[in-house]
Amino acid sequence: MNRTTLSLIAGATALAAVTGFAALSAPDAPGTDTAAKAAAQLPVERTSLLCPAPSTSDLAETSYTSFTPVTKGTGSGGKAELREADEESADAPADGEDKGKGEDDGKSGEDKPAKPVLTPKEPGKPVTGESSGGDAPALVGTADGRFAPGWTVQETTEVAAGTGRGLQGVNCTAPDTDFWFPGASTDADRTDYVHLTNPDDSAAVVDIELYGKDGALKSAVGEGITVPPHSSEPVLLSTLTPERQTNLTVHVNVRSGRVGAAVQALDDKLGGDWLAASTDPSGSLVLPGIPKDATSVRLVALTPGDADADLKVRLASPSGLITPAGHETVHVKGGMTAAVDLGDVTRGEAGSLVLTPTDRSVPVVAALRVVRGKGDKQETAFIPATRPVGTRATSADNSGKGSTLSLTAPGAAATVKVTASAGSEGGTPVSKTYTIKAGTTQDIEPPAPGGLKGTYALTVETVSGGPVYGARTLTASADGVPAFTVQTLPDDRGTVAVPEADEDLSVLQR
Numbered sequence: 001m002n003r004t005t006l007s008l009i010a011g012a013t014a015l016a017a018v019t020g021f022a023a024l025s026a027p028d029a030p031g032t033d034t035a036a037k038a039a040a041q042l043p044v045e046r047t048s049l050l051c052p053a054p055s056t057s058d059l060a061e062t063s064y065t066s067f068t069p070v071t072k073g074t075g076s077g078g079k080a081e082l083r084e085a086d087e088e089s090a091d092a093p094a095d096g097e098d099k100g101k102g103e104d105d106g107k108s109g110e111d112k113p114a115k116p117v118l119t120p121k122e123p124g125k126p127v128t129g130e131s132s133g134g135d136a137p138a139l140v141g142t143a144d145g146r147f148a149p150g151w152t153v154q155e156t157t158e159v160a161a162g163t164g165r166g167l168q169g170v171n172c173t174a175p176d177t178d179f180w181f182p183g184a185s186t187d188a189d190r191t192d193y194v195h196l197t198n199p200d201d202s203a204a205v206v207d208i209e210l211y212g213k214d215g216a217l218k219s220a221v222g223e224g225i226t227v228p229p230h231s232s233e234p235v236l237l238s239t240l241t242p243e244r245q246t247n248l249t250v251h252v253n254v255r256s257g258r259v260g261a262a263v264q265a266l267d268d269k270l271g272g273d274w275l276a277a278s279t280d281p282s283g284s285l286v287l288p289g290i291p292k293d294a295t296s297v298r299l300v301a302l303t304p305g306d307a308d309a310d311l312k313v314r315l316a317s318p319s320g321l322i323t324p325a326g327h328e329t330v331h332v333k334g335g336m337t338a339a340v341d342l343g344d345v346t347r348g349e350a351g352s353l354v355l356t357p358t359d360r361s362v363p364v365v366a367a368l369r370v371v372r373g374k375g376d377k378q379e380t381a382f383i384p385a386t387r388p389v390g391t392r393a394t395s396a397d398n399s400g401k402g403s404t405l406s407l408t409a410p411g412a413a414a415t416v417k418v419t420a421s422a423g424s425e426g427g428t429p430v431s432k433t434y435t436i437k438a439g440t441t442q443d444i445e446p447p448a449p450g451g452l453k454g455t456y457a458l459t460v461e462t463v464s465g466g467p468v469y470g471a472r473t474l475t476a477s478a479d480g481v482p483a484f485t486v487q488t489l490p491d492d493r494g495t496v497a498v499p500e501a502d503e504d505l506s507v508l509q510r
Helices: 005-019
Strands: 037-042 046-050 060-068 078-086 127-132 139-144 152-159 164-169 178-184 190-199 205-212 225-227 231-236 248-256 260-269 271-275 284-288 295-302 310-317 320-321 329-332 338-343 352-356 365-374 377-384 392-397 403-409 414-420 426-428 429-434 440-444 450-453 456-465 467-479 479-486 496-499
Touching: 037 231, 037 338, 046 152, 046 260, 060 310, 060 377, 060 392, 152 392, 152 467, 152 479, 164 467, 178 190, 178 260, 178 271, 178 295, 178 365, 190 205, 225 231, 225 338, 231 365, 260 377, 271 479, 284 365, 284 377, 284 403, 295 310, 295 329, 295 352, 310 440, 329 338, 352 403, 365 467, 392 467, 403 414, 403 429, 403 456, 429 440
Parallel strands: 164 271, 164 479, 271 377, 284 467, 377 479
Antiparallel strands: 037 496, 046 139, 060 127, 060 152, 078 139, 152 164, 178 248, 190 231, 190 260, 205 225, 205 248, 260 271, 284 352, 295 338, 295 365, 310 320, 310 329, 310 352, 365 377, 392 456, 403 440, 403 467, 414 429, 414 456, 426 450, 467 479
């Protein structure tokens, strides 16, 4: 089969349009000048996001915030929409049926797709929506044209009482085929669900693997789970294994199709929150944004392979990198979940955890379980290892108070620009520049738009220096419980690398 540079570029561009990220490089061709030129960063043209069903509690109050930052070079067209996951596709009738305008099926138009839950009017201004109770469905969304680059949707739920009471927040995720969730549990006090949402027209088939302190847990029930088209399936982890495990790592592996995945971790005593997926397994990890008043921090880590990992544990504090006393290193056995209780490791100061190999590098996934409060007034959130801010990261659903932005530069010092968007109901954008010293974490009260009405979004852009990692914390107080939720700030993948090529495309013909 002949394959040309042109066909490869077309494939990469198509991938970028769907996933928001692609990179392609041609092999070197010594003695010729026909190799691919340097890649250009272009805005993505299409992206998808999936929001899990927020809660089964009748006391739940959920808000959604959709935001797309303004990106140069996007043109003037496009749209972004979020719809209920179990509704028919807006682009085609269900089951391949052809329901023409003149056809009367006796349902008076009931087969038409429901109206979008959220439809932004323009980039640079957030839109919000709300739902109440335990019947709110999962949402499936797409954005194209000028609404696609950096599109971000935040789901925030307040639960007044019961298991998982407190503040729960999650960034709606792009569909993928592989997810790791260290920090889940099947303990007696925990009720953990892994939510699987399928955005496509065909069924997805998923395997859920569980890894405890002694290795993989046997479970035939977790194999070959079918997620129907345009639907969402919550899977209770305790139904996959009879074993009670305080600390688990969940691996979601998609055999066919693709899904969005997130773990909802609900505790009878410590509240609850969403556990987002850890970044891809890596030898070095950063877990940013531990609240300075955290009363308990637990590190949960797994190395997916057979090799053991030895990691150096350091805290990036406001004054620099420090080693927690008594927790200088952590040993992670191959295929086994390790957990280390770090106590109140931040000791009243901003902090981020930095994990690096002591010797050889072995890929690891990790997350933190963070607790605020004391006694029966405690609340829980999770911080997974994350990618750097990169070119730009985006955080939706911020208010004039209760938001903290945490930024860390584990290596070289860096300068970032933080921009607060216009408010959902009014306000003028404002930007500020911050310098993060090498090896430190800085907690920032985010700038608020002038004349703010409603909620606003934040974008963080790297101006110069080394890589920066970030997280945003939302706080609220209900009956003395210090409710909170933390979302990390990886690069929003608003642009894609697309290489240029010379007119002579014969160099890659085979």
